[in-house]
Amino acid sequence: MSSVTVTQNNFNGGELSPLMGARTDQTRYGNGCKKLHNMLVLPHGPATRRPGFQYLGECYYKDRYVRLIPFTFNADQTYILEFGHKYMRIWKDGGLVINKTGRPVEVHTPWTSELVPALSVCQSADVMFVACSAYEPCRILRKAHDVWHIESVRLGSRMKVPFLLDAKVKEKGTRDYSYIVTAIDPFTREESGPSESFTVKGPETISVDDPVTLTWESENKDAVYAVYKCWNESGKYGFVGQAKKRRWIDRGATPDFKEGFPIYRTMFQRADAYPSVVQFYQQRLCFAATNSQPQTVWMSRSGSYNNFNISDPLRDDDSIAATIAAERVNKIEWMLPGRRLIVGTAGSEWSLGGAENKAITPSSIKFERQSVIGAAPLAPLLVGENILFVQHGGKVIRELQYSLQRDGYMGTELSILSEHLFRDNPVVSWAYQQEPYSIIWCVLQDGSLVGATYERGHDVIGWHKHSSQGKFESVCCIQGKDGDELWCVVRREINGEERRYIERLVSYGAQDVTEQIFMDSAMSYRGEKTEVCSGLEHLEGKTVQILADGYVCPPQVVRNGRIQLPTPASVVHAGLQYTSELIPVEPEIVLTSGSSSGKARRVGRVCAKFHESAGVQIGAGASAPRDVAMRDEPGLDLPPALFSGEKVVDVSGGYAMQSDVVFRMEEPLPATLLSYTMQVEIGER
Incomplete structure (x- = not known):
């Protein structure tokens, strides 16, 4: 021995x-x-x-799927958007945002609970763009803390088209001259669509002595105007000049046919032409994957997110349409900006960028295949410089790392040593909590929660499994006062009835033992010493654990939303037990x-x-x-x-x-x- x-x-x-x-x-x-x-x-x-999960409130619909999506304007202004069956509510600082009438802010949306899991979103300042293959693209606007609005994305320039174009000559001639005028924002350089053309009979040769004077009307303020001219039978217009006022004199300018006016493109107007993926890249708004064109990416004009116009001939800042040329027609599932635009399809992963690592333009664009793994529809996570995504089928977590040697991305499986956690149990929602411990949280199909402590720089990848007296459905993270906050939708059974709660993971490692909460769906009381704690209606009939002033009290059953303490206490936490x-x-x-x-x-x-x-x-x-x-x-x-x-x-x-x-x-x-x-x-x- x-x-x-x-x-x-x-x-x-x-x-x-x-x-x-x-x-x-x-x-x-x-x-x-x-x-x-x-x-x-x-x-x-x-x-x-x-730590335990703190109860924040009940979802609007208790019997339908609910998804949480973060809305981050800056480090101090972060919100949680609750998307359910044709509605959206807003949460901040642990509670619902209330309007001036004292009611929670609620916005009607077109998406049913069945479509909510498939929504693709991206955000720029106070505007969030939303794509869904069943509806035209929308955008959500935060106009004030308690004023939110949703509207369809209106494609085209924000600049109004000039109108009532007119031309005058000293003496009418025999030659036709046609003109078109556009309005340009002097700061963003965004250009409107073309006005209606106006044709005038003028002299054989326009000169200083025999000019053509153009005038027009416009609803734009502080705009400059571009004038385009056609003087032959080709019908092509070329740029001839710019005006700061609604008047321009042609003294014989020669058209520059290398610079034409914008041409409006009709897009996303039919049921099979609604994009299902949206993202930003190089100051362009990108849509992708309609039912009829599942491998195509459409990019807006540079710096003008709603503008998908092009010019004739094409300019470098024109909108772009590019289609992946692959052996199989695998739908684009997500896009993520980085050194290049990384595109995940159901069969492989691609990068989209300009030739020779330059900015992307209509004449300089290329797809390069990075791997042949295949991605699930879940949006990827960006952790440092690495891209994490769920493999097609939802049961494998992959990592794309940029390799300087191959000037591309290499895929590695992160879940291989803990594959049993995902066996026959795909990921349905996930989020990354950067602070304080860098954890990836995954909701699985059976309602359990799986986490991975991930520190690639220190070669730390450790998986752990979590459960509660209920089923998790959706997770997301926002930045909070004490680090990143993990918010969850949890489906619980209370007195034989299905309920959906929004709960938040308690902050890690509170210094005061009386403030540490290791119970789920927990509620807290702080105030004068009391023997009765109320506010537990959401756990009616459930047996709860109790921590009162740092002491563990015997478990009790919640009756009429209350529990009775054995001795008075000023700091009380009560919630569901977990082992x-x-x-x-x-x-x-x-x-x-x-x-x-x-x-x-x-x-x-x-x-x-x-x-x-x-x-x-x-x-x-x-x-x-x-x-x-x-x-x-x-x-x-x-x-x-x-x-x-x-x-x-x-x-x-x-x-x-x-x-x-x-x-x-x-x-x-x-x-x-x-x-x-x-x-x-x-x-x-």
Whole structure:
């Protein structure tokens, strides 16, 4: 019989697939876990209990799908848009935005709950563009904090077309001269469509002594005007001059046929011609993937998002239409701007840019295939300089990294070591929470939540699984006061009725133990000491955990939206219980006689190192996890302090071929495991 000591001081390998059970040679095996449930791994190495979810409010429709979309104007002005069945509501600072009448701001939308998951969005300042294959493109405008509006995208120039064009000559001649005038914004240089042409009979040769005087009317203020002229039977117009007033004199100017007036393009007018994807790239608004042209990208004029006009001949800032030339007609699922415009289709990934790495123009544009993986319809995430996307089918997470050597992007699978989390369970929604721990959150089809702590610079990719007494449906992140906030739509069953709640992940690591919340759908009370807490109607009939002034109270059933405390308290949190559990991988122990494989083993003692923890249970093998005493009573009117340091537990498990160590947390208290050491006795056989 041999006795050995084994230590694991890093858990950021995350929860590993059962198929990794024998891969002791793999680097992440020694840092991984068999089970990591409702626990997060930190980039530094420890594993910590996930905070609870705070209840914010109920969705407008409780029986239909709801999606959350972030709206970020700047770091201080961030909103959450609640999209449901033909409506949109706005959330900010943990509550609904209220209008001047005291009612929540609500905007009627054309999208049903079945179409909401497929909406593609992109934002510029106070305007969000929305694309959906079932409706014409729309844009959502924030005109004030409590004034929001939705309208169809009106294609064309914002400049009004000049009208009532007229021309005068000293004496009428025999030669026809035709003119067209456009209006130009002097700041953005955006040009209107052409006026109606006006033809005048003039002299054979226009000169200073025999000019043509043009006049017109215009609704534009502070505009300049471009004049185009046709003087032969070709019908082509060329630029001849510019005017600051609504009058211009032709003294014999020769048309420049290399510069023609804009030509309006009719687009997105039919049911099969509505784009399903929208994005920005190089100061252009880009639409893509209609039902009739699933591999085509349309780009607006540079700096003019609604303007898809072209010129004859083409100019560099004209709008662009480009189609992927591929072996198969795979629909464009998403676009993402970067060094180039990255385009994900159902069969491959492409980059779109200008020739020789220059700005994209109508005459300088090319597609280059980057990989042949295939993408799901979910919009990708940009993490640093890397692009994360869900593979076609929804069960694999991929990463596109730019390679300087190949001057292109290379794809890597991020979920391969934890593939069991996604087996027959595709991703339906996801978001990236950059602060404080860089976590990718994925909602799976079964309603569970999966996270990945992702720090590519430190080679940290650790997956962890989360659940609640309900099913997650949608997630998104916005920047908050204490880092990024994760918002969720959670479907819960209350008294036999389906309800949909909007909840927010509680901030990590509050310093005061009385403010730490480790319950789901939780509500809080802060004020004078009380024995009765109300406001829990959303959990009517549910058994809730209670933390009052830092003390754990016995669970209670919510009745009439209330709970009764055993003693008065001034800071109370109540919510649904969830269990956190960590089971490290079984280490490969090398003995002087060889490997420990195939030999029975017994764990006799576990030494765990904690940081600001309480409420932990430890067990091993067949022995049930038992409580570890951590918190000492600090004195009157003070909450028990959290424990940091080492705790030694005699677990006395029996001999078995496998003897897992289990760390479990069920009380509404924080726990962070830094490392653990176990003493293992290896049998002779």
